Amino acid sequence: MDTSNPLWQTGWYCDGQWRTSPDSYEVRNPASGEVIARVARCGGAETDEAIAAAERALVSWRKTTPKERGAVLRRWYELMMQHQDELAELMVLEQGKPLTEAKGEVAYAASFLEWFAEEAKRAYGETIPSPRQENRLWVVKEPVGVIAAITPWNFPFAMLTRKVGPAIAAGCTAVAKASEETPLCANALAVLAERAGMPPGVLNLVSGDAPAIGEAMMASPAVRKLSFTGSTRVGKLLMARAADTVKKLSLELGGNAPFIVFDDADLDAAVAGALASKFRNTGQTCVCVNRFFVQDGIYDAFVSRLAEAASAMKVADGLTPGAQQGPLINPAALAKVERHVADALAQGGQLVCGGARHELGGTFYQPTVIREAHEGMQLAQEETFGPVAACFRFQDEAEAVRRANATPFGLAAYFYTKDLNRVIRVAEALESGMVGVNEGIISNEVSPFGGVKESGLGREGARIGLEEFLETKYINLGGLG
Numbered sequence: 001m002d003t004s005n006p007l008w009q010t011g012w013y014c015d016g017q018w019r020t021s022p023d024s025y026e027v028r029n030p031a032s033g034e035v036i037a038r039v040a041r042c043g044g045a046e047t048d049e050a051i052a053a054a055e056r057a058l059v060s061w062r063k064t065t066p067k068e069r070g071a072v073l074r075r076w077y078e079l080m081m082q083h084q085d086e087l088a089e090l091m092v093l094e095q096g097k098p099l100t101e102a103k104g105e106v107a108y109a110a111s112f113l114e115w116f117a118e119e120a121k122r123a124y125g126e127t128i129p130s131p132r133q134e135n136r137l138w139v140v141k142e143p144v145g146v147i148a149a150i151t152p153w154n155f156p157f158a159m160l161t162r163k164v165g166p167a168i169a170a171g172c173t174a175v176a177k178a179s180e181e182t183p184l185c186a187n188a189l190a191v192l193a194e195r196a197g198m199p200p201g202v203l204n205l206v207s208g209d210a211p212a213i214g215e216a217m218m219a220s221p222a223v224r225k226l227s228f229t230g231s232t233r234v235g236k237l238l239m240a241r242a243a244d245t246v247k248k249l250s251l252e253l254g255g256n257a258p259f260i261v262f263d264d265a266d267l268d269a270a271v272a273g274a275l276a277s278k279f280r281n282t283g284q285t286c287v288c289v290n291r292f293f294v295q296d297g298i299y300d301a302f303v304s305r306l307a308e309a310a311s312a313m314k315v316a317d318g319l320t321p322g323a324q325q326g327p328l329i330n331p332a333a334l335a336k337v338e339r340h341v342a343d344a345l346a347q348g349g350q351l352v353c354g355g356a357r358h359e360l361g362g363t364f365y366q367p368t369v370i371r372e373a374h375e376g377m378q379l380a381q382e383e384t385f386g387p388v389a390a391c392f393r394f395q396d397e398a399e400a401v402r403r404a405n406a407t408p409f410g411l412a413a414y415f416y417t418k419d420l421n422r423v424i425r426v427a428e429a430l431e432s433g434m435v436g437v438n439e440g441i442i443s444n445e446v447s448p449f450g451g452v453k454e455s456g457l458g459r460e461g462a463r464i465g466l467e468e469f470l471e472t473k474y475i476n477l478g479g480l481g
């Protein structure tokens with residue numbers, strides 16, 4: 001690790017200062033297993049300090065104008081893009097994704113700052129025609145206050161900017177906890193935020209003892225909102241704890257995306273979309289396909305083409321030129337993938353390609369395609385979060401939609417067809433917050449990202465993403481002559 005680079009900070013960030021801690025934890029390169037840094041391990045005490053700093057900063061930050069806040073976010077965006085290459089390299093070392101994907105994520109993460117630098121100016125209120133002549137009624141939007149943000153490891157820049165961008169645009173201040181797998185990426189963002197003119201205390205970063213940090217965030221009445229991205233399991237824990245102080249919630253949770261291929265689909269487009277959606281970040285995204293439903297008439301052709309494309313992908317360390325699949329984040333992730341594959345094959349699934357650890361060793365796994373999958377398999381009910389494409393057969397549209405909807409999740413769904421009437425029918429029938437039609441990559445900063453059922457609450461990005469950090473205040477002025 002290039003410790004001379006000021007972007008590489010191993011402390012925790014509070015009130016505009018980089019702080020050390022008596023305790024620290026290891027951050028490892030998932031491709032090699034090597035320790036790349038030891039990072040300050042925070043707990044409840046550090047979190048309470050960070051919350052107090054955010055409270056102090058809120059007093060002045062909420063009084064700034066949207067234009068002033070937007071200018072800081074715009075500079076932060078520009079600095080991210082100026083440092084795109086070194087931020088991407090940091091991400092590859094810490095999270096493992098291929099360099100091309102990492103560069104893409106830096107731009108994607110920065111786009112939320114660019115977007116909310118503008119949206120900051122559009123927190124519009126309204127006037128209401130009064131039913132009484134002596135009164136005037138109006139509505140204003142105000143910042144929620146101090147917010148807590150907790151983010152996962154798989155998109156260490158984008159999941160953070162997708163939260164703190166709108167929060168800071170709205171006039172809130174934030175205490176953010178990155179995943180203990182990827183704290184260095186979050187710290188690098190704070191370095192650039194400071195250079196962009198972010199005042200002390202507006203953004204504070206802690207990481208380390210996740211349960212203790214979470215408890216301090218949830219217990220504090222000063223924290224008026226939690227924005228969490230991660231597993232449904234942890235999201236439910238935090239949702240319950242938020243009840244004590246009635247915190248607002250945004251929850252971006254787990255998925256189990258169906259990908260339906262109808263007989264009339266454009267096969268080339270469906271295979272390309274399947275590859276992009278399934279194997280992005282080595283299958284470690286919340287919107288990755290988890291279940292391929294393929295109509296009988298196109299099943300053999302689709303499975304064969306998908307396996308051919310998956311087998312051809314280059315598995316390598318993310319810094320290797322041409323790398324297309326990196327390592328899984330840690331040994332536990334590898335174990336889950338192996339468990340899902342073993343269970344599927346034991347229950348009648350047939351291996352078409354992959355199905356074993358990659359010769360590179362460590363947490364590298366072969367891109368895998370399994371045919372004749374069915375709903376009795378673990379990979380049908382759980383999010384595999386790895387490079388495994390399970391292909392299920394179906395006969396007709398109603399069956400495909402019923403089976404696609406038959407999980408507790410509803411984050412993303414995809415389907416391929418040329419039939420326009422079917423596009424409307426199926427898009428409206430799928431229980432999902434987001435639907436890709438003849439498209440496998442649907443995420444961007446201008447569209448509302450989020451799920452239904454146990455995939456979450458609220459939306460991120462888009463116009464609506466700012467609303468998540470605003471309160472609505474109604475004012476009634478009476479006694480007018």
Ligand SMILES: NC(=O)c1ccc[n+]([C@@H]2O[C@H](COP(=O)([O-])OP(=O)(O)OC[C@H]3O[C@@H](n4cnc5c(N)ncnc54)[C@H](O)[C@@H]3O)[C@@H](O)[C@H]2O)c1
Binds near residue numbers: 151214285
């Ligand atoms: N919907 C989305 O936008 C989205 C995006 C990315 C990932 N995810 C989901 O996240 C999961 C993978 O990420 P992960 O492994 O980091 O998830 P995770 O739930 O294990 O961890 C997410 C975050 O929560 C923290 N955490 C864990 N236990 C905690 C506790 N008791 N109190 C406070 N914080 C706690 C972790 O340290 C991490 O920062 C997958 O299920 C994926 O689908 C969803």
Ligand SMILES: O=C[C@H](O)CS(=O)(=O)O
Binds near residue numbers: 154284285
């Ligand atoms: O994994 C979750 C991310 O939200 C994926 S995306 O890049 O936003 O699609």
